[in-house]
Amino acid sequence: MSTNFSDDEVTIIQEPRLWRDERWTAQVIKNEDDEGWAVAMTLVGESEPALVGPWTMGRDKKNPKPLDAAAFHTLVKTASEVLRRHEQQLHAKLHKSVKVDTPAGRIQVLLDIVPDEDNPYATLSARNEQGETLAQVRVAASFRLTDTSAAAWVEGEFQQPPR
Structure with a gap:
């Protein structure tokens, strides 16, 4: 048909x-x-x-x-789930977050990678517990956000991290 x-x-x-x-x-x-x-x-x-x-x-x-209709609908459901998992994995790869405890309270440090083909980069940002942005800098897409690198950036008063 x-x-x-x-x-x-x-x-x-x-x-x-x-x-x-x-x-x-x-x-x-x-x-x-x-x-x-x-x-x-x-x-x-x-x-x-x-x-x-x-x-x-x-x-x-x-x-x-x-x-048949039943098989097709099952295949659509399975393929949609595969795409959803792929999108979740890609999102997790491009958007990372770490929390740092400071005397002033907990700070969330975020790394958002922009996978541009010609010039990939990332944005490193810090937010307080109210969600207000405290700092934001552009870093290399290869920047590794870890508990240690986040704590060092916060302790260094959000200065541009070394390349």
Whole structure:
């Protein structure tokens, strides 16, 4: 079953080896590593699949089991979770935070990396317990935020850290 929409919309497809909705495409492909089949889940607009996994053989033990609505929805849920975990890992890699206890109270030191292809950099900032920014400096994207480096920056009265 195929439904065509205007050029701005995605074509909905529901075929044995290819399903597509507004966001995802599931395509059953020959598994190059063995005799079996795999399914690739690709987000609309992306060139690479978010998920590739094994796919069940059909009853004849030669051809893949056809895609259906239940399988497609399960695949969408799994692929969406893979993307969500990837985004969480990327966020954790680019945004780090450490807390430093001082006589004036606890200070949160944050490192936010900007992964620019030509000129990556990071912003090192400090906030008090009320969330007010106490200091902010630009540092190299390779700056390592640790308990020790955060404490040294706070104790040094937020001077530009050495490169």
